Amino acid sequence: MTNHEVLPLLGQVADSVSRAIAHVHPELAGADPVVRRSEHADFQSNAALALAKRARTKPPELAQALTAALADDRGPATHVEVSGPGFVNITVPDQLLWNQVAARLANSRLGMGTPNEGQRTVIDYSAPNIAKEMHVGHLRTTIIGDSLARVLGFLGSEVIRQNHLGDWGTQFGMLIQYLDEHPELTWHHDELERGASAVSALDELYKTARAAFDDDLEFADRSRDRVVALQSGDPDTIARWKEIVSESEKAFRDIYDRLGVLLTPEDSVGESFYNHLLTDVITELTEAGIAVESEGALVIFSEEVTGPDGNPAPLMVRKREGGYGYDTTDLATIRYRIHDLKANRLLYVTDSRQALHFQMIFEAARRAGWLTDGIEAAHVPYGTVLGPDGRPFKTRSGGTVRLMDLLDDAVSRARAVVSEKNPDLAADALDQIAEQAGIGAVKYADLSSSRVKDYVFDVERMVSFNGNTGVYLQYAHTRIRSILRKAGDPEASIDPTIELQPAERALALELDAYSTALSEVSSTLEPLKLCGYLYDLARDFTTFYEACPVLSADEPVRSNRLALCQLTARTLQHGLDLLGISAPERM
Numbered sequence: 001m002t003n004h005e006v007l008p009l010l011g012q013v014a015d016s017v018s019r020a021i022a023h024v025h026p027e028l029a030g031a032d033p034v035v036r037r038s039e040h041a042d043f044q045s046n047a048a049l050a051l052a053k054r055a056r057t058k059p060p061e062l063a064q065a066l067t068a069a070l071a072d073d074r075g076p077a078t079h080v081e082v083s084g085p086g087f088v089n090i091t092v093p094d095q096l097l098w099n100q101v102a103a104r105l106a107n108s109r110l111g112m113g114t115p116n117e118g119q120r121t122v123i124d125y126s127a128p129n130i131a132k133e134m135h136v137g138h139l140r141t142t143i144i145g146d147s148l149a150r151v152l153g154f155l156g157s158e159v160i161r162q163n164h165l166g167d168w169g170t171q172f173g174m175l176i177q178y179l180d181e182h183p184e185l186t187w188h189h190d191e192l193e194r195g196a197s198a199v200s201a202l203d204e205l206y207k208t209a210r211a212a213f214d215d216d217l218e219f220a221d222r223s224r225d226r227v228v229a230l231q232s233g234d235p236d237t238i239a240r241w242k243e244i245v246s247e248s249e250k251a252f253r254d255i256y257d258r259l260g261v262l263l264t265p266e267d268s269v270g271e272s273f274y275n276h277l278l279t280d281v282i283t284e285l286t287e288a289g290i291a292v293e294s295e296g297a298l299v300i301f302s303e304e305v306t307g308p309d310g311n312p313a314p315l316m317v318r319k320r321e322g323g324y325g326y327d328t329t330d331l332a333t334i335r336y337r338i339h340d341l342k343a344n345r346l347l348y349v350t351d352s353r354q355a356l357h358f359q360m361i362f363e364a365a366r367r368a369g370w371l372t373d374g375i376e377a378a379h380v381p382y383g384t385v386l387g388p389d390g391r392p393f394k395t396r397s398g399g400t401v402r403l404m405d406l407l408d409d410a411v412s413r414a415r416a417v418v419s420e421k422n423p424d425l426a427a428d429a430l431d432q433i434a435e436q437a438g439i440g441a442v443k444y445a446d447l448s449s450s451r452v453k454d455y456v457f458d459v460e461r462m463v464s465f466n467g468n469t470g471v472y473l474q475y476a477h478t479r480i481r482s483i484l485r486k487a488g489d490p491e492a493s494i495d496p497t498i499e500l501q502p503a504e505r506a507l508a509l510e511l512d513a514y515s516t517a518l519s520e521v522s523s524t525l526e527p528l529k530l531c532g533y534l535y536d537l538a539r540d541f542t543t544f545y546e547a548c549p550v551l552s553a554d555e556p557v558r559s560n561r562l563a564l565c566q567l568t569a570r571t572l573q574h575g576l577d578l579l580g581i582s583a584p585e586r587m
C-alpha cells in the first residue's frame with residue numbers, strides 16, 4: 001500500500017483547461033476553468049461562456065479555440081468537442097479511469113491528500129450542562145461536531161476537540177445548598193436503580209431546589225452564600241461541586257459511548273476552567289477601552305449588532321452585582337484558544353439561536369486584537385429538532401426527551417426492520433446489527449439534512465431500507481461485501497485495456513470524486529455534502545450492478561468489475577466512518 005495522493009480527474013481536467021485558457025488568452029491566465037461533471041461527457045467546461053466578454057470574442061469561438069488548445073495539451077482529455085452555446089465537453093480515456101481505480105485501491109487512504117495540513121482547528125461541540133439532562137439539541141451538536149472533527153482530521157487538520165461543559169454558575173449554589181440540607185437524598189449513579197441516571201436525578205433535584213429558592217427567602221440567602229463559597233474556592237463546596245460534575249459526566253459518557261463519538265474526558269474543558277482567566281481578560285478589555293461601565297455593569301457595546309430597542313447590543317462582561325456569566329467565559333475562551341492553543345480555525349457548533357452571541361464574541365475578539373486576519377472563527381449553527389407535530393421535540397407532558405430513550409427507540413425499530421429483512425440472523429448478531437443500524441440511522445438523519453434547517457424526528461423513516469437513509473447505505477455496503485465474499489475476496493487486479501460500459505464509467509467517475517465531496521465538507525462545514533455523495537455512489541453502484549453482471553462475467557472483465565466493487569465498498573465504509581457510522585459486514 002502507498003499513501004501518495006491520487007489526483008482526481010476533475011482536478012487534472014481543470015488544470016488542462018486552465019493551461020488552454022492561458023495559452024489562447026494569456027491575459028486571462030488564472031481564470032476559473034469552470035469544470036464540472038456532466039451528463040453529456042465525462043466533464044464539461046463553461047469557461048468560454050464565462051470569459052468570452054473579457055476575451056472580446058463570442059463564446060462559441062472561444063470554446064473552439066480552447067478545444068484546439070486542449071487537443072495539443074498533455075492533460076487527460078482525449079475527446080474534446082464544443083456543444084450548445086459554447087460548452088466544452090471533455091472525455092477522458094478508459095485506461096485512465098481504470099488506472100485511477102487501481103491507484104486508489106493500492107492506497108491506504110484511497111488516494112486522498114491532506115489539503116488541510118497546517119490548520120489547527122478547535123471544534124467546540126456537545127457542551128451539555130452539568131446537572132441537567134442532555135436534550136435533543138445537544139444530540140445535534142454532538143453528532144455534527146463529531147463528524148466535522150473526523151473529516152477535518154482526515155484532511156490533515158490538527159483537530160482539538162473542546163467540550164465546553166456548562167459546569168459553572170449560580171445554579172450550583174442552589175443545588176449544593178439543597179443537597180447539603182437534605183443528606184437523605186439519593187442521586188449517585190450507583191445508588192440509583194437501573195434506568196435512572198444521576199443526571200436525571202440531579203435535574204429533578206435542581207427543579208426542587210429552584211422552587212425552594214423562589215419560596216424561601218432564607219434558603220435563597222444561604223444559596224447565594226454558597227455561590228460565593230464556590231467561586232472563592234471553599235474546599236467543602238468545591239468537593240461537592242466536583243462530585244456533581246463527575247456524576248453528570250458519567251451520564252454524558254453513557255450517551256457518548258453509545259453514540260460512538262470521539263469525545264474523551266480530556267476533551268472536557270468546561271466553563272469552570274476559564275474562571276482563573278476572567279480577571280485578566282476583563283482588565284485587558286477595560287484598559288483597551290472596549291469594555292465600558294454601563295448602569296453599574298461592565299459591557300461591550302457591539303458596533304454591528306443592535307438590540308430590540310434599536311441601540312447597540314451589549315455583551316455582559318461583569319454583571320451589576322459583580323458576577324460573571326456566559327459572555328465573560330466565551331471572551332476568555334476565544335482568547336485562550338487563539339493565544340494558548342494557537343488555533344487558526346475556531347468552530348463553534350451550537351444551535352442557530354446563539355448566532356448573535358457568537359457574532360458579538362468574534363467582533364469583540366477582533367477589536368481586542370486577538371482574532372486577526374489569518375484566523376477563521378465561525379459559528380456552525382444548526383436548526384431545531386421537531387416532533388411529529390412539527391413543533392420543537394418534547395415529551396407528551398412538555399418535558400425534555402431523554403436521549404437514551406430516543407436511542408433505545410431507534411434501535412428497537414431498527415431491530416424490527418433488520419429481522420424482517422433477514423430472519424435467519426442469530427440473536428446476538430441481530431442485537432449488534434440493530435444497535436449499529438439504529439444509532440447510524442439517527443446520526444445519518446441528522447447529518448443528511450441541511451444543517452441550519454429544522455427537521456422532524458421521524459424514527460420510522462430513519463430506519464427505512466429505502467431512500468436516503470443510513471440503513472440504506474449500510475445495506476448497500478453489505479450487499480457489495482457479500483459479492484466480494486462470494487468471489488473469495490481476491491486481490492484487486494485490473495486490466496486497463498478493457499473498454500468501460502456506461503454504468504461502469506459513471507461509477508468509476510463517481511469513485512474518483514470522493515475527495516471533492518470531503519473538501520466541500522471542509523469549506524461549507526456541511527456533513528450533508530458527504531451524505532449526498534455516498535448516496536449518489538450507492539445508487540451508481542446499483543445501476544452498475546443491474547447493468548453489468550459481476551460474478552458470472554468472463555475474465556478479465558470479472559476482475560475489473562470486482563475491483564469496482566471493492567473500491568465502492570471501501571469508499572462507502574470510509575465515508576460512513578467519517579460520519580461516525582459503522583458499516584456492518586452483513587445485516
Ligand SMILES: NC(=[NH2+])NCCC[C@H](N)C(=O)O
Nearest residue numbers: 124127128129164166330350
Ligand atoms: N463556547 C460555547 N459557548 N459553547 C457552547 C456551549 C453550549 C451551552 N452549554 C448550551 O447548552 O447551550
